[in-house]
Amino acid sequence: MTAISTGKVNIVGGGIAGLIAAVELGRSGVAVELFESAADLGGRARTKAADGFFLNQGPHALYNGGALKRALDRLGIAYAGGRGMARSRKAIWKGRLHSLPVDGKSLMLSSLFGLRDKVVFARVFQRLVKGERAEGSFTDWLDAQTFSPVVRSSLEALGRLSAYANGSDHVSASAMLVQIRMALGGTLYLDHGWVTFIAGLAQAAREAGVTVNVGARVERVETDAHGSRVVLADGRVGVGNATILAVGPHHAAALASDVGSLQAEAREAKAVRANTLDLALKRFPEGAGEFALGIDGPFYLSLHSGSAKLAPEGGAVVHIAKYLPASEGPSRDAIAELEAIADLVMPGWRPLEVMRQELRGMTVANGMPRWDRARPGVALADAPGLFIAGDWVGAEGMIADCAAASGVEAASAVHAWLKAGAVKSAA
Ligand SMILES: Cc1cc2nc3c(=O)[nH]c(=O)nc-3n(C[C@H](O)[C@H](O)[C@H](O)COP(=O)(O)OP(=O)(O)OC[C@H]3O[C@@H](n4cnc5c(N)ncnc54)[C@H](O)[C@@H]3O)c2cc1C
Structure with missing residues (x-):
């Protein structure tokens, strides 16, 4: 200007x-x-800091290809962080953990899909990366395909993860496909929070x-x-x-x-909302999953301190979230539901808790x-x-x-x- x-x-x-x-x-x-x-x-980009822990208001990831990073870089605003890459990534399907297919090898090894679905998922993934286009809602796009329930649910989960939105029937398919592609291009978890x-x-x-x-x-x-x-x-x-x-x-x-x-x-x-449980732990439980994505339920868990400086030496920061459907308000068991996800993915976490932040019905996006x-x-x-x-x-x-x-x-x-x-x- x-x-x-x-x-x-x-x-x-x-x-x-x-x-x-x-x-x-x-x-x-x-x-x-x-x-x-x-x-x-x-x-909503504030961060709570206490005892060497840094808790954003729910899980926050900066998209490498997004307008926020572009603006910060152009304005010369400093930030540091690490790529959101967990070592052990899980999919939650029918109450059980499977390895989350994120590349060819994990897709082949995952018990989430049978052989036929592995081929279908690999093909659709290629289409997404190459710039799949669509009109109407994301639900319209899913309806137009002939996916098995688990492949369809996996793609919906990928959409929720990328856009933070649990509303496939009102989100534009073309915007969602662009957002998925952008999420696949990588995100950063920021040192000391947003x-x-x-x-x-x-x-x-x-x-x-x-x-x-x-x-x-x-x-x-x-x-x-x-x-x-x-x-x-x-x-x-x-x-x-x-x-x-x-x-x-x-x-x-x-x-x-x-x-x-x-x-x-x-x-x-139409606001997009979430319940979140942000946990500061003395240490991360041994052998626990560092990342989990609900396939048949709209849940997310991620160890953000695995990639960014968010905890004192040896400590851990884990965010657990439920992407709320438009029809669902913050219920009384909102936090118990998130704790149950934590029990499934990282058993042994409860005695390690140092601090928590509970957010019910938070507005993730206003539109x-x-x-x-x-x-x-x-x-x-x-x-x-x-x-x-x-x-x-x-x-x-x-x-x-x-x-x-x-x-x-x-x-x-x-x-x-x-x-x-x-x-x-x-x-
Ligand atoms: C749980 C959760 C997870 C999220 N994860 C991600 C993520 O991973 N990646 C991502 O890109 N985004 C994420 N977001 C979204 C992101 O935080 C928001 O989109 C962004 O912070 C919105 O910025 P804003 O300036 O539009 O609005 P806001 O942050 O809401 O700012 C509006 C400001 O206006 C002030 N205000 C309101 N009324 C008045 C008034 N009358 N007078 C003076 N001030 C007023 C408010 O106090 C507020 O500070 C997440 C959000 C949440 C809640």
């Missing part, structure tokens, strides 16, 4: 989307003020002159021909030429209650790419000067990659708006 020296922009929300937009705009010479309601920046790049983004924002306010809840946003104002819960008013709402669709709709397009988005929003409806763009036709960003906005990517891509795009749209002088003076 070329530098401009006029204009002031308010950003509501200090998660990935808001912080990336702030750095982009700050570095292009725009005066930016960011408002985050929580005491800390980062939103908070490291959040801290890097916050520092970069401040160095670029952004005023960062935490503990600052915005209650209302008003835009008109003269500019854009954010009204805070404590009565303060932030005056600017434009505002980016880098919050979820329901918060955005509540903040700008007279903007019809946002009300429609909030009504249509996945749907087959029947495009996600909204960053600019709102019915509210000039008001922009949106977050993991439910824009055409690119899923989960944090969508948050990052829309943050970059919103910054560029605001920049163009200011440059065009569409709003002459701040109110």
